[in-house]
Amino acid sequence: MERTTCCVIGGGPAGMVLGLLLARSGVEVTVLEKHADFLRDFRGDTVHPSTLALLDDLGLGERFDALPQRRLDRMRIPVGEDGEFATLADFRTLPVERDYIAMVPQWDFLDLLADEGSREPLFSLRRETEATGFVREGGRVRGVRYRTADGTAGELRATLVVACDGRDSIARELPELGVHDFATPMDVRWFKVPRRDSDPAGGVGLIHRGSFTVMLDRGDYFQMASIIPKGTDREGRSEPVEAFNRTLVERLPWLGDGRDLVQDWADVKVLHVTLDRMRRWHVPGLLCIGDAAHAMSPVGGIGINLAVQDAVAAARHLAAPLRDGRLRRRHVVAVQRRRRPTTVLIQRLQRLLHRRVVAPALRGEIEFSDRAALPLPLRLLQRVPWLRRIPPYVLAFGALRERPPEQARR
Numbered sequence: 001m002e003r004t005t006c007c008v009i010g011g012g013p014a015g016m017v018l019g020l021l022l023a024r025s026g027v028e029v030t031v032l033e034k035h036a037d038f039l040r041d042f043r044g045d046t047v048h049p050s051t052l053a054l055l056d057d058l059g060l061g062e063r064f065d066a067l068p069q070r071r072l073d074r075m076r077i078p079v080g081e082d083g084e085f086a087t088l089a090d091f092r093t094l095p096v097e098r099d100y101i102a103m104v105p106q107w108d109f110l111d112l113l114a115d116e117g118s119r120e121p122l123f124s125l126r127r128e129t130e131a132t133g134f135v136r137e138g139g140r141v142r143g144v145r146y147r148t149a150d151g152t153a154g155e156l157r158a159t160l161v162v163a164c165d166g167r168d169s170i171a172r173e174l175p176e177l178g179v180h181d182f183a184t185p186m187d188v189r190w191f192k193v194p195r196r197d198s199d200p201a202g203g204v205g206l207i208h209r210g211s212f213t214v215m216l217d218r219g220d221y222f223q224m225a226s227i228i229p230k231g232t233d234r235e236g237r238s239e240p241v242e243a244f245n246r247t248l249v250e251r252l253p254w255l256g257d258g259r260d261l262v263q264d265w266a267d268v269k270v271l272h273v274t275l276d277r278m279r280r281w282h283v284p285g286l287l288c289i290g291d292a293a294h295a296m297s298p299v300g301g302i303g304i305n306l307a308v309q310d311a312v313a314a315a316r317h318l319a320a321p322l323r324d325g326r327l328r329r330r331h332v333v334a335v336q337r338r339r340r341p342t343t344v345l346i347q348r349l350q351r352l353l354h355r356r357v358v359a360p361a362l363r364g365e366i367e368f369s370d371r372a373a374l375p376l377p378l379r380l381l382q383r384v385p386w387l388r389r390i391p392p393y394v395l396a397f398g399a400l401r402e403r404p405p406e407q408a409r410r
């Protein structure tokens with residue numbers, strides 16, 4: 001019978017960070033990742049200041065800096081036809097050394113964590129191994145059932161299973177956890193367009209004539225997010241992709257300078273936005289963190305940051321009890337008690353933005369043609385200096401900054 005101390009389901013940012021922190025803290029950990037590699041496009045590529053500080057704590061800052069990346073120090077919106085911008089968040093106001101968001105392909109970030117984990121004798125990453133269910137005995141989760149790419153099935157017993165496998169987590173099949181779901185007004189189309197040196201830099205949002213577009217500067221291209229009304233993606237794809245490009249140029253005329261835009265609908269990926277959270281993140285023998293516990297809206301791009309902070313908090317609460325063989329229910333409960341308030345706060349802010357900004361923008365009720373047209377909260381951000389410190393802090397750290405276990409630091 002296969003056995004480990006902690007089985008982590010999912011090799012995303014939360015799972016890989018948790019696995020590395022536990023292994024460095026003296027806990028045997030096995031991470032199950034169903035894919036052969038991390039190469040998936042349009043996954044969250046934002047690495048926030050709190051995660052950058054964590055990498056420095058782990059001695060990985062220099063290796064991370066060597067990865068190809070683009071750094072965003074401001075989020076802005078155009079407010080006129082003369083090239084004027086209003087700043088939504090200026091990360092340069094943060095009292096930290098790394099006062100920016102690093103845009104790094106997620107596969108590079110995960111490869112870095114996997115490589116570092118391979119140096120730890122207690123860390124094991126098993127690729128092409130999909131968790132298919134839980135082993136439950138005596139009212140407790142005792143491990144997971146898994147299936148490998150060649151069809152081999154097996155069981156892995158563990159003292160604790162941590163689900164980090166996203167919003168479609170197998171843990172969501174457990175009725176005792178329950179899910180509180182919130183309606184969302186939007187879905188998101190992700191795609192790329194070439195970027196030129198004369199184009200805007202950084203992160204730029206545009207609300208214009210019933211459309212909502214976000215552009216993230218990735219150096220030689222923009223990672224584009226076109227926010228669309230909920231459930232309308234399939235209808236839009238019935239038109240030729242050239243119609244999509246024409247609409248894009250109508251929104252952003254400077255894109256009509258002859259550069260190649262979207263070549264095929266297959267190049268446009270859709271994110272069906274969900275916003276929810278589990279009422280309970282745990283049952284005996286199982287803990288859920290990250291999107292498995294709380295699926296976030298892409299508003300603010302903060303989902304990965306919160307998932308990583310969940311992992312750091314979980315490692316700090318669980319490493320010593322797991323290592324010493326004295327894990328109790330109260331240790332697992334403490335993780336939800338620590339992280340739930342931040343989750344609730346951020347989700348309330350996202351729901352507020354859905355109601356006050358996203359939904360009215362998609363209905364054509366908001367037009368950022370000049371500063372006077374900005375909603376009151378955005379006008380206040382431009383006028384009140386101390387208010388301008390709040391958005392970058394929330395985007396950078398959530399509401400609570402987590403520290404890794406001392407044993408995991410380098």
